[in-house]
Amino acid sequence: MDFPLYHLDFMGDRMLIAIIAILHVIINHGLAVGFIPLVTFLEFRGYQKSKESETAGKIWDETARKLMFTGFIITTTVGALTGVGIWFAASLANPASIGSLIRIFYFAWFTEWIIFVLEVVFIMIYFLTWKRSGESPQKKKKHILFGVFLSVFSWLTMAIIVGILGFMMDPGSWIENKTLFSGFANPIYFPQLIFRTPVAMMMGGCFALMVTAYILKRGNNERNSIIRHISLWILNWTPVAAIGAYIYYFFIPGLMLGNLPVALATQKFQSWYDSLLIVILVAVIVGLGVSILGAIIPKRLPKHLLFIPVIISILFMGTFERLREFVRKPYVIGNYMYANGILVEEYPLYQQSGLLKNTPYSDIEEITDENKYRAGQDIFNFTCSRCHTTHGVNSVVVKFEKMYGDSTFNTESLKTYIRNMHNVRIYMPPFPGSEKELDALAVFIKQQQVTPIPIEGPQTDGINIKEVKY
Numbered sequence: 257m258d259f260p261l262y263h264l265d266f267m268g269d270r271m272l273i274a275i276i277a278i279l280h281v282i283i284n285h286g287l288a289v290g291f292i293p294l295v296t297f298l299e300f301r302g303y304q305k306s307k308e309s310e311t312a313g314k315i316w317d318e319t320a321r322k323l324m325f326t327g328f329i330i331t332t333t334v335g336a337l338t339g340v341g342i343w344f345a346a347s348l349a350n351p352a353s354i355g356s357l358i359r360i361f362y363f364a365w366f367t368e369w370i371i372f373v374l375e376v377v378f379i380m381i382y383f384l385t386w387k388r389s390g391e392s393p394q395k396k397k398k399h400i401l402f403g404v405f406l407s408v409f410s411w412l413t414m415a416i417i418v419g420i421l422g423f424m425m426d427p428g429s430w431i432e433n434k435t436l437f438s439g440f441a442n443p444i445y446f447p448q449l450i451f452r453t454p455v456a457m458m459m460g461g462c463f464a465l466m467v468t469a470y471i472l473k474r475g476n477n478e479r480n481s482i483i484r485h486i487s488l489w490i491l492n493w494t495p496v497a498a499i500g501a502y503i504y505y506f507f508i509p510g511l512m513l514g515n516l517p518v519a520l521a522t523q524k525f526q527s528w529y530d531s532l533l534i535v536i537l538v539a540v541i542v543g544l545g546v547s548i549l550g551a552i553i554p555k556r557l558p559k560h561l562l563f564i565p566v567i568i569s570i571l572f573m574g575t576f577e578r579l580r581e582f583v584r585k586p587y588v589i590g591n592y593m594y595a596n597g598i599l600v601e602e603y604p605l606y607q608q609s610g611l612l613k614n615t616p617y618s619d620i621e622e623i624t625d626e627n628k629y630r631a632g633q634d635i636f637n638f639t640c641s642r643c644h645t646t647h648g649v650n651s652v653v654v655k656f657e658k659m660y661g662d663s664t665f666n667t668e669s670l671k672t673y674i675r676n677m678h679n680v681r682i683y684m685p686p687f688p689g690s691e692k693e694l695d696a697l698a699v700f701i702k703q704q705q706v707t708p709i710p711i712e713g714p715q716t717d718g719i720n721i722k723e724v725k726y
């Protein structure tokens with residue numbers, strides 16, 4: 257336990273990350289990775305059209321520019337802020353794991369950062385020079401080329417991050433040879449990339465379809481043709497997304513189940529996976545339905561209907577990310593570090609000689625009757641608080657009351673449960689402390705039931721560190 261742990265006792269730290277990260281993924285996939293290539297494609301079609309009819313070409317170009325305006329504003333504000341926000345939230349919620357990920361993927365992050373900076377430069381150039389690019393065909397061609405660069409760079413930032421996300425689910429051969437390459441080329445990398453790329457393209461299409469239907473008036477001559485193009489874009493990416501989903505859906509469980517040696521997990525896991533399948537199917541069917549309508553009868557497509565695919569794709573991405581995070585449990589880095597931030601290989605030491613003794617961030621050396629409650633609180637912080645609060649979201653007291661009723665807890669039953677919690681609920685890591693610490697934790701939970709006192713994290717309470725002995 258190398259870090260003091262920030263803790264939000266009402267909403268829980270997980271929620272903090274979830275809100276920021278899911279918002280970020282939706283913006284990244286829907287308004288950058290999948291959106292920018294489509295905008296560039298529409299601009300290119302406008303350039304081609306302008307050879308036959310200048311007015312038609314202008315309408316296409318102006319529509320593409322307005323779409324890019326939406327993308328530009330959202331990605332450079334909420335998109336960029338939530339991107340930085342993930343770093344803050346993740347370092348607060350699980351400093352040990354973010355520390356490991358920085359160490360292992362140092363050069364990947366570094367490359368990511370360079371690519372990200374270039375992406376920002378390209379997006380500035382692309383959007384801000386748009387109006388002047390109409391002055392001559394040469395300028396237009398150059399401008400379109402910037403759109404292509406921007407599309408490639410947006411995709412690359414995703415392609416790097418997906419390597420790290422895959423690694424967290426299953427580090428593959430990294431566990432043995434610990435090289436950057438083996439971590440990056442983890443077994444889940446390609447299935448995820450193959451799945452996310454077309455899904456992003458479809459999401460970008462859904463956003464573009466909705467915005468276009470609003471910015472072009474019904475009487476506009478090019479409206480139908482543009483809507484048809486965007487619909488065909490979604491339609492063309494749908495089979496690719498379906499193949500990606502198939503690969504993802506059928507590859508991942510086998511790989512993940514290898515991580516979960518307990519028989520009971522199989523059943524649980526299957527039920528999460530079935531909900532994922534339903535979500536994928538619904539999203540694909542809605543995307544397909546709207547884009548077929550848009551391709552066949554663009555004129556009669558009611559614009560308010562176009563909110564539905566956008567909302568569905570947001571819900572889809574949210575559910576997908578939530579499930580992906582969930583199936584990774586009990587680990588934060590598969591087989592290497594548990595979600596409580598403790599390394600698998602540190603467990604024997606902590607279980608034998610105690611967690612508190614081995615961390616600087618508790619001043620308790622020996623547990624006595626006087627300090628038992630405080631010791632229990634420290635143990636709760638180190639072992640449960642990454643996922644539970646005392647009385648807020650996913651409250652540990654409420655969880656136990658659901659099992660044992662609301663009469664005063666029996667500490668022996670609490671202890672028996674916690675000793676086995678990983679076997680009963682595979683997604684929870686095993687308890688990492690000694691018997692005495694387990695006893696203190698049970699006393700703390702029981703006392704919290706009798707007199708609920710929400711605990712503050714070290715950010716409010718400060719930290720007691722051990723006396724340094726020279």
Ligand code: HEC
Pocket residue numbers: 585586595596639640641642643644650652655656659673674677680681683684685687
């Ligand atoms: C990796 C995250 C994680 C950690 C760490 C964790 N839990 Fe949980 N725990 C969960 C989740 C998720 C649930 C299920 C919530 C739900 O679906 O309602 C849960 C459920 C429970 C339940 C109810 C189980 C049931 O059968 O219904 C109890 C009791 C519980 N946790 C106690 C603890 C205690 C005590 C600790 C610390 C020693 C702990 N948990 C650590 C994630 C965690």
